[in-house]
Amino acid sequence: VSLPASNPQLLECFRTRNTRWNAASLSLTVAWTGEYPGKWLTHCAELWRLTQDPELQSVVQNAVDKLAAYQATDGYLAPWADSQRWSTQHWDTWGHYHCMIGCLLWNEATGDPTALSIARKIGDVVCAYFSSPQKLFAQGGLEQNMAILHSVARLYTRTREKKLLDFCNVVLAELQMPPAGDYLRNALNGRQFYQGSQTRWEALCGIM
Secondary structure, eight states, X not given: OOTTTTOTHHHHHHHTTTSHHHHHHHTTSOTTXXXXXXXXXXXXXXXXXXXXXXXXXXXXXXXXXXXXXHSOTTSOOSSSOGGGTTOTTSOHHHHHHHHXXXXXXXXXXXXXXXXXXXXXXXXXXXXXXXXXXXXXHHTOOHHHXXXXXXXHXXXXXXHOXXXXXXXXXXXXXXXXXXXXXXXXXXXXXXXXXXXXXOOXXXXXXXXX
């Protein structure tokens, strides 16, 4: 439970994303910076299922509450400034995917409503922004950014909101556009994953 106290930037970069200091800091970092809180949450949710450790729950709940406070009113949750939202230079949707899946798992493990609210707001913002055809495809980082299909589909099974299912169908259609992976049709046609056009490990998240 040393995180996030041992590395405050894990969460603080979300709070300060529109500051000049944060912009200078992020210029030295990587396109997937937004993934880390969500990956940590995913790890913690699974660890809590095994241990039921009260100290772990307290630390993680505090972090979830901070993420909720740092989330933009429309649901955007990333370390990037408003002027850089959904940039082709970042794996922005990939970061949202990990925050979303981490929050869903934490909610499923503990029943925490705040985590579910964060995930639902992310669902709102991606459905609103990527409602136009090929908009997600145009963001690039296809193996990474299209992983959002997994978390939105999981949220749909919880809420049955039609807009979430519509979004998933848009992503499935865009996955058929070269050079995207076209994983569903490849599998139905008997092609192995490694025989496709997009075979980095990140693509497995979208396949889930």
